[in-house]
Amino acid sequence: MSAFPKGLFGLFSHQSLRLPSSVRVAIFSTRPQFVHPPCSIRWHSPSPIRFFGTTVGRLQASKPPVAPIRSYVIGDPVLRKVHETRVPILLYKAQNRHLFTAGVYVFAFTLVGASLFMLRWGNDLPRDLPFFVGPTYVVVAFIMFGIAAYIFSSPVSRCRAIEVIPGVGGGPMQFRITTRKYPIFKDQVIVTNIGEPLLAQKIFPVARELQEAERARKQSLSEDLQDMSIIPRMWEIAARFIEQKWTSFFLRFKFAVLRFGIVKMEVYDTKWKIDCTGYLLEDGKAIDRLVAVD
Structure with a gap:
């Protein structure tokens, strides 16, 4: 070797x-x-x-150390209370407006029936009438039918309740949203993470305007008029009465036609309506803090 x-x-x-x-x-x-x-x-x-x-x-x-409670949980009183007590907190609950819903559908069915009668009357018109009379009946019938369809869509896709619930198994807190697609259907419960839903606008300004409108509607006509004489007092009461009735009519038109007081919330690409006349925690400020505006 x-x-x-x-x-x-x-x-x-x-x-x-x-x-x-x-x-x-x-x-x-x-x-x-x-x-x-x-x-x-x-x-x-x-x-x-x-x-x-x-x-x-x-x-x-x-292994990373256990993270402390996030700052937004400590800063928000609702989340902090849910974190400490582990009890759900109700943020919103809609009113049970069964009579209003029934009245809406009765009015919508009435408009549908009237539109059908308008179409029938348009077909039974005499031949010697001007040419524009028949199309006028048809146009009016379709307008009434469109209004009825708009009214039919008012009570649908309603949000019934919004709650903040503690997380399962120590997880993050979540929203529990109770919805109803149609008035005759059963409630549907949606559980989603905080940050998923989106609002079309802030709720607090809408709720505040509704409160002001309700206060103006119920305000006494003779308030702060005790020191006035009889004739000026009667004149002021009459002016307040006319103003109150006109304001009430304008607000009812605004709520019914323009649907003021309804804020839409999008959850998983589906929009639900929040009626601001219902119960709102902190007049809607709690929801505004926890739900972003799209």
């Missing part, structure tokens, strides 16, 4: 005569050997207990 290294060394020594001196010194010079190596390596097979303890220690060291 020693003949091969010697022959190989002799070969390199023979060929090294043709190499430069610097290369020969670098190749064939004796490298210094360290008596004490700079570092000592010990090869030990750790015991299973030591290996397990080291592994667990590394996992515990790499």
Whole structure:
């Protein structure tokens, strides 16, 4: 076995005569050997207990610490109370307006019946009438039918209640939204994370205007008129009466036709109507803080 290294060394020594001196010194010079190596390596097979303890220690060291309660939970009184008590809090609840819904549908069916009668009367007109009379009946019938369809859509897609509930298994808090697609259908419960729903507008300004309108409608006509004489007092009461009735008519028209007081909330690409005449925690400020506006 020693003949091969010697022959190989002799070969390199023979060929090294043709190499430069610097290369020969670098190749064939004796490298210094360290008596004490700079570092000592010990090869030990750790015991299973030591290996397990080291592994667990590394996992515990790499595991992030438990995060404290988020600042928005501490800052919001509703979320803080739910976090502390673990009890759901009601943010919104719609009124049970069964008579209003029945009246709406009765009026809508009346308009549908009237539109059908208009179409029938338009077909039974005499031939000697002007040409525009028949189309006028048709146009009026379709207008009435469109108004009826608009009224039919008023009580649909209603949001019945909104609650903040504690998370399941220590998870984040969520919304529990009770909805009803049609008045005769059963309620549907939607559970979603806080931050998922979107509002079309802020609720508090709408609720405040509704409160002001209700206060103006119920305000006494003779308020702050005790020091006035009889004739000016009667004149002022008459002026207030006319103004109150006109304001009440305008507001009813605004609520019925323009649907003021209804704020739409989008949940999972479906829009639901919030009636601001119902119960609102903090007059709607609580929902405005927790639900973003689209």
